[in-house]
Amino acid sequence: MRDELAEILAEYGGEKGALIPILQRIQEKFGYLPEEAISEIAKFSRMAESEIFGVASFYAQFYFTRRGQHTVKVCLGTACHVRGGERILDEVKRELGVESGGTTKDYKLSLERVACFGSCALAPVMVIDKNVYGRMTIAKAKDILDEYRRG
Amino acid sequence: MVVGQETRTIDLTIDGQQVKAKEGATVLEVAREGGIYIPTLCYHPSLTPYGSCRMCIVEIENIRGFPTACTTPVTESMVVNTNTPQLQELRRNILELALSEHPYACLICDRRERCQPFHITLRKTAVTSGCTMCPKNRRCELQEVVDYVGLTEVRLSPIYRDLPILRDSPFFDRDYNLCILCGRCVRVCQEVRGAGAIAFTYRGSQALVGTAFDRSLQDSGCQFCGACVDACPTGALMERSGKWQGLPESTVTTTCGYCGVGCQLNLEIKGGKIVRVAPVLDNSVNQGQACVKGRFGIAEFVHHPQRLTTPLIQRNGELVEASWDEALTLVTKRLANYKGNQFAFISSAKCTNEENYLAQKFTRMVMATNNIDHCARLCHAPTVAGLAQAFGSGAMTNSINEIKDAACILVIGSNTSSGHPVIALEIIKAVRNGGKLIVANPREIELCRYADIWLRHFPGSDVALLMGMMRVIIDEELADLAFVEEQCQDFDAFRESLINFDLDLAEKVTGVTSDKIVEAARLYATHKPASIIYAMGITQHSHGTDNVSATANLAMLAGNIGKPSTGVNPLRGQNNVQGACDLGALPNVYTAYQRVDNPDIQKKFETAWVCSLDASPGLTLPEMIEAAYSGQIKAVYLMGENPLLSEADAGHAQEALSKLDFLVVQDIFLTETAQLADVVLPAASFAEKDGTFTNTERRIQRVRKAIEPIGNAKPDWWIICQIAKRLEAEGFDFEHPSQIMAEIASLTPSYGGISYQRLEECGLQWPCPTKDHPGTPILHVGKFVRGLGKFTPLEYRPPAELPDEEYPLVLTTGRSLYHFHTGTMTRRVMGLNAIEPEGVVEINPVDASHLKIADGDKVKVISRRGEVIAKVRVTEESPPKVVFMTFHFAESAANILTNPALDPVSKIPEFKVCAVRVEKV
Ligand code: SF4
Ligand code: SF4
Ligand code: SF4
Numbered sequence A: 001m002r003d004e005l006a007e008i009l010a011e012y013g014g015e016k017g018a019l020i021p022i023l024q025r026i027q028e029k030f031g032y033l034p035e036e037a038i039s040e041i042a043k044f045s046r047m048a049e050s051e052i053f054g055v056a057s058f059y060a061q062f063y064f065t066r067r068g069q070h071t072v073k074v075c076l077g078t079a080c081h082v083r084g085g086e087r088i089l090d091e092v093k094r095e096l097g098v099e100s101g102g103t104t105k106d107y108k109l110s111l112e113r114v115a116c117f118g119s120c121a122l123a124p125v126m127v128i129d130k131n132v133y134g135r136m137t138i139a140k141a142k143d144i145l146d147e148y149r150r151g
Numbered sequence B: 001m002v003v004g005q006e007t008r009t010i011d012l013t014i015d016g017q018q019v020k021a022k023e024g025a026t027v028l029e030v031a032r033e034g035g036i037y038i039p040t041l042c043y044h045p046s047l048t049p050y051g052s053c054r055m056c057i058v059e060i061e062n063i064r065g066f067p068t069a070c071t072t073p074v075t076e077s078m079v080v081n082t083n084t085p086q087l088q089e090l091r092r093n094i095l096e097l098a099l100s101e102h103p104y105a106c107l108i109c110d111r112r113e114r115c116q117p118f119h120i121t122l123r124k125t126a127v128t129s130g131c132t133m134c135p136k137n138r139r140c141e142l143q144e145v146v147d148y149v150g151l152t153e154v155r156l157s158p159i160y161r162d163l164p165i166l167r168d169s170p171f172f173d174r175d176y177n178l179c180i181l182c183g184r185c186v187r188v189c190q191e192v193r194g195a196g197a198i199a200f201t202y203r204g205s206q207a208l209v210g211t212a213f214d215r216s217l218q219d220s221g222c223q224f225c226g227a228c229v230d231a232c233p234t235g236a237l238m239e240r241s242g243k244w245q246g247l248p249e250s251t252v253t254t255t256c257g258y259c260g261v262g263c264q265l266n267l268e269i270k271g272g273k274i275v276r277v278a279p280v281l282d283n284s285v286n287q288g289q290a291c292v293k294g295r296f297g298i299a300e301f302v303h304h305p306q307r308l309t310t311p312l313i314q315r316n317g318e319l320v321e322a323s324w325d326e327a328l329t330l331v332t333k334r335l336a337n338y339k340g341n342q343f344a345f346i347s348s349a350k351c352t353n354e355e356n357y358l359a360q361k362f363t364r365m366v367m368a369t370n371n372i373d374h375c376a377r378l379c380h381a382p383t384v385a386g387l388a389q390a391f392g393s394g395a396m397t398n399s400i401n402e403i404k405d406a407a408c409i410l411v412i413g414s415n416t417s418s419g420h421p422v423i424a425l426e427i428i429k430a431v432r433n434g435g436k437l438i439v440a441n442p443r444e445i446e447l448c449r450y451a452d453i454w455l456r457h458f459p460g461s462d463v464a465l466l467m468g469m470m471r472v473i474i475d476e477e478l479a480d481l482a483f484v485e486e487q488c489q490d491f492d493a494f495r496e497s498l499i500n501f502d503l504d505l506a507e508k509v510t511g512v513t514s515d516k517i518v519e520a521a522r523l524y525a526t527h528k529p530a531s532i533i534y535a536m537g538i539t540q541h542s543h544g545t546d547n548v549s550a551t552a553n554l555a556m557l558a559g560n561i562g563k564p565s566t567g568v569n570p571l572r573g574q575n576n577v578q579g580a581c582d583l584g585a586l587p588n589v590y591t592a593y594q595r596v597d598n599p600d601i602q603k604k605f606e607t608a609w610v611c612s613l614d615a616s617p618g619l620t621l622p623e624m625i626e627a628a629y630s631g632q633i634k635a636v637y638l639m640g641e642n643p644l645l646s647e648a649d650a651g652h653a654q655e656a657l658s659k660l661d662f663l664v665v666q667d668i669f670l671t672e673t674a675q676l677a678d679v680v681l682p683a684a685s686f687a688e689k690d691g692t693f694t695n696t697e698r699r700i701q702r703v704r705k706a707i708e709p710i711g712n713a714k715p716d717w718w719i720i721c722q723i724a725k726r727l728e729a730e731g732f733d734f735e736h737p738s739q740i741m742a743e744i745a746s747l748t749p750s751y752g753g754i755s756y757q758r759l760e761e762c763g764l765q766w767p768c769p770t771k772d773h774p775g776t777p778i779l780h781v782g783k784f785v786r787g788l789g790k791f792t793p794l795e796y797r798p799p800a801e802l803p804d805e806e807y808p809l810v811l812t813t814g815r816s817l818y819h820f821h822t823g824t825m826t827r828r829v830m831g832l833n834a835i836e837p838e839g840v841v842e843i844n845p846v847d848a849s850h851l852k853i854a855d856g857d858k859v860k861v862i863s864r865r866g867e868v869i870a871k872v873r874v875t876e877e878s879p880p881k882v883v884f885m886t887f888h889f890a891e892s893a894a895n896i897l898t899n900p901a902l903d904p905v906s907k908i909p910e911f912k913v914c915a916v917r918v919e920k921v
């Protein structure tokens, strides 16, 4: 990991104030911000690790634990809630064996809950990576998850 | 950074009061100076204004809205109102919001004061649910603000965050349930300490102060300085010692007894005990800062159960308790037989000026010998020799509070963050002010993080490095030749000697690439004012005096001396090593470096002391050890020293001391050395006596008695007087150290103007020759003390012992932030031991893998003189082929290994370089 980090950091050689882009690049590469990355960035940017962690944790976009290959988001916004989003979420939790915010043991899938995707007409909605799946039912959800679990 | 710049005065009106202010000041600062209270929560005098709590809002005529006083600079004819009904109403509303997440029940309770009788029971709860259960009660700024704005009701329902109290620091607890997110702790940790151990994490309702990945403070780079605790306005951060003791009965301001920085500390006393120690905000030395040793490491050693509380006498191979009378009688009876050169006094840089003065007076006058020395020999004798030769004075040329204004700082041979933590803060300040920093150190020290250039030269190659830089400065015509011409001498001979230091050689000897040497030379010579800071990494070599001369040459060459923020600044190690030297605890000089072999001086002291004195210089500390070994010295009086750990080749020192006829040791603990003594006398610690210390910047500061001596201990000055009087000497009838200082002033030109009365207000920097002299922050202004500054031609001499096949690694020694000297005091502080329980050997990963050693393994480090066993820390901080050890630990005493090869001029042993072999055990 160290070499890969060094490579990324080298791209930003000398540039000050490039912290956010660096964090984004690293998250892109590893799917999250590993402890080791924070400590390498700290050395590189001559900042303290807590300072960098403080900045990163301010933004919802950064993760500090290893994420799954795919992110499953189940909507619990008003429209979805009314049409049974809760039940979809429960089913997905059971299928994957994780709570929302968690990641499966094989690091294939991470689960999150969101409040409204802006696709209320399709409620209840489940989104995996960038694909939106509307009019969810428990059976459909299971099939879709299987696709990703296999792939 | 511009010195002497004129600041304009501004007139304005605050609450109808006419006030004058300096341009650039904020409304808040000006109001406070004028005695007008404006409530604040996020403001702290040591920090840049933040403007987040909005408690300090004011009304300013012709300005719309409610600006915050802490961020608004004053302008001419400004009219400010700080306390209108509308402001108070706004403040109450803001405060109410902030308080909804703070246990506020007691805060707004009108019975708060009367609730006291219950606090004893209530405080036993783990959860602080109100002021009467809070350790900060009655010194909390939130209480002050609530009272001022008159908040009596909070209409929001309370939220208790229910966070676990964090106890991962050995010294303080963190209860973020009480945190109001003012950010003072975070800012002081980043801005002032440069540690950045804590930061704001997450945001919105989740926002909290925390560490990366919620790691422990120690794993987050915390220095345990306690600055965050001091900055916190609430009870969120609280030291554990004295936590539930409430307010102290008295507070005594004194000078820290650990290191040469000389921080001013407030000792808070309750029930005859020190319950808490906090740095003094308003002074020019430490400005509200301290380090872990002074902040958390005092009370516990002072009140340690192992303190010596009664005299001890050796009987049948055992030290048994004795009365003072018995012990003193025995000491006097025995010492009476050893007058003259068979006697030696080993004095102490831990003791006060007054005590060191008496020690040398006793030795010279009563014992009729000049055999007196102390451990300065082991750290800064080359400084005294080298700088005296070059400049005419062997002390730090400039002051601590000038460092922050330097345009360039060269730190060489000093791990300032460990050895002199509070001076490191000044260096960090300079960097933040835009100053350039050059660090020259074989090890990757903390300051490297701030450095523009890091010169990682081989241990012992300092002369080559500095001469290489000087060669560049001359070749590139960056030298200040006008200054050299006007104020210095012997320049040509020096320039001749530079011929041998071309860059190729410098690169080969130092291991630093020539372009880095060039870059450093240019930086130092072109960014003025530039300051050189060094410590034992320069002095503790068999060519220590040459190293010092090299720094002096460099400063003169660039004209960086005699001006603010310049100079050559040796950082003295022990709290009073400067004073011990100044007061003549040296074999060749009386006070203020007046030579014993100068007949006029001899006369002066003979007249004052009414005795006849010896004109031949006495033995230095290493020579004393040799003389004890050979039987030439038969009796030694040792005050506050532990040579069994601090001497190079410590095993030899032990043998030597065992051969003495009579050894009397006076200390606060039964040290390794004291166990060999015939008589042990229990001394009072610095907290139990009056006196003065002189810090590294020549500032004489008061030490004040805060508590009574523990048990039957007595101040060192009292003990010396008793022994002298029993030996029928006149001139030891002192009742208080202030009387001793009066005698010192009368015999010591540079201390001539010092009196306790003047020191009451603040410290004074010598030379201070007369009662109305203000003291001297900068030496050599306009003219060197010796007349002309003297250049010294130099040649490169390698360390006395270089690695070879049998001993392939270089061992270098140094200090840790958490321990002091031989650990006599710090190792008795539980928290300090918890952070750093044992000495470790630091080794580079390359060497470690070569030797098949892993982090945490036990290894044997072997030199030609001995071997010690210690745990390994594998780290890139140590360069390849170099291992590092601290010297604070008796179990792994690094000085068993070090080389006693002496510097020919100053007789300092070569602690910093010796050859070793490392083996896994
Ligand atoms: S003790 Fe010092 S270093 Fe540690 S968190 Fe507090 S301010 Fe920072
Ligand atoms: S812990 Fe104290 S200093 Fe730090 S943010 Fe909270 S209240 Fe302020
Ligand atoms: S040990 Fe030194 S830096 Fe630390 S508090 Fe004492 S005088 Fe200050």
Ligand code: FES
Residues within 6 Å of the ligand: A075, A076, A077, A078, A079, A080, A081, A115, A116, A117, A118, A119, A120, A123, A124, A125
């Ligand atoms: S509520 Fe689910 S998409 Fe809008």
Ligand code: FES
Residues within 6 Å of the ligand: B039, B040, B041, B042, B043, B050, B051, B052, B053, B054, B055, B056, B057, B068, B069, B070, B071
């Ligand atoms: S003190 Fe001014 S905004 Fe906090």
